[in-house]
Amino acid sequence: KAGVTQTPRYLIKTRGQQVTLSCSPISGHRSVSWYQQTPGQGLQFLFEYFSETQRNKGNFPGRFSGRQFSNSRSEMNVSTLELGDSALYLCASSFGDNPYEQYFGPGTRLTVT
Amino acid sequence: AQSVTQPDIHITVSEGASLELRCNYSYGATPYLFWYVQSPGQGLQLLLKYFSGDTLVQGIKGFEAEFKRSQSSFNLRKPSVHWSDAAEYFCAVGQDSNYQLIWGAGTKLIIKP
Numbered sequence: 001k002a003g004v005t006q007t008p009r010y011l012i013k014t015r016g017q018q019v020t021l022s023c024s025p026i027s028g029h030r031s032v033s034w035y036q037q038t039p040g041q042g043l044q045f046l047f048e049y050f051s052e053t054q055r056n057k058g059n060f061p062g063r064f065s066g067r068q069f070s071n072s073r074s075e076m077n078v079s080t081l082e083l084g085d086s087a088l089y090l091c092a093s094s095f096g097d098n099p100y101e102q103y104f105g106p107g108t109r110l111t112v113t
Numbered sequence: 114a115q116s117v118t119q120p121d122i123h124i125t126v127s128e129g130a131s132l133e134l135r136c137n138y139s140y141g142a143t144p145y146l147f148w149y150v151q152s153p154g155q156g157l158q159l160l161l162k163y164f165s166g167d168t169l170v171q172g173i174k175g176f177e178a179e180f181k182r183s184q185s186s187f188n189l190r191k192p193s194v195h196w197s198d199a200a201e202y203f204c205a206v207g208q209d210s211n212y213q214l215i216w217g218a219g220t221k222l223i224i225k226p
Contacts, residue, residue, distance in 0.1 A: 004156070031212075043203065043216045056211050090156055100145045100207030100214055104156035 001027055004093050004105035012111045018079040021108045025072050025093030031055075032074040033102060034066060035090040043090075048099065049074055086112045115140045117206050119217035126194050127225045134189040134220050136204030145207035146187040147214070148178055152200045160202075163187065174198070199224045
């Protein structure tokens with residue numbers, strides 16, 4: 001079974017631009033969670049989607065948004081990029097009935113200049 | 114608030130020596146417990162999990178962990194480390210209320226030849 005895939009793997013953007021990251025979960029998984037990982041802050045939870053609905057949300061500004069499609073694929077969007085948004089963005093999928101057992105993709109490395 | 118503590122930021126171990134990484138959590142009920150490993154620039158890989166039952170759980174790559182309710186701990190062990198085990202290790206705890214994993218800050222494992 002294929003693992004979680006994330007595209008693109010690397011991205012360089014300029015302050016003020018917006019970016020969309022994509023995540024395809026493991027087949028059969030209905031829950032997708034997004035995390036931001038930085039050296040200073042560690043792993044921080046952004047949001048979790050289940051059956052196209054946002055089920056849980058972390059403490060991030062409204063510039064960070066996401067959505068999930070009927071095939072469980074998910075996207076996250078960051079508008080008006082700031083230098084501090086430079087990070088590794090990780091997507092994880094789970095079956096949904098136990099959302100804690102999460103399987104991670106390789107991440108998207110976003111650099112904001 | 115629930116929290117997960119990994120008291121050691123870095124641990125250095127000689128190749129072939131035994132390893133124990135510590136994880137303590139604060140949570141009233143028996144939580145779901147996980148250990149993940151992350152190689153540089155990569156996503157997180159699930160090493161092992163504890164939901165209930167036998168408190169000693171076996172994982173991949175020769176790792177095991179023991180749940181001790183009285184100490185609120187879930188320490189990760191390996192009898193003999195290999196240079197390929199050099200990575201960062203994260204402990205995570207699932208809480209029922211909002212489908213969110215609570216993460217430790219991670220322990221970076223350095224292997225001495």
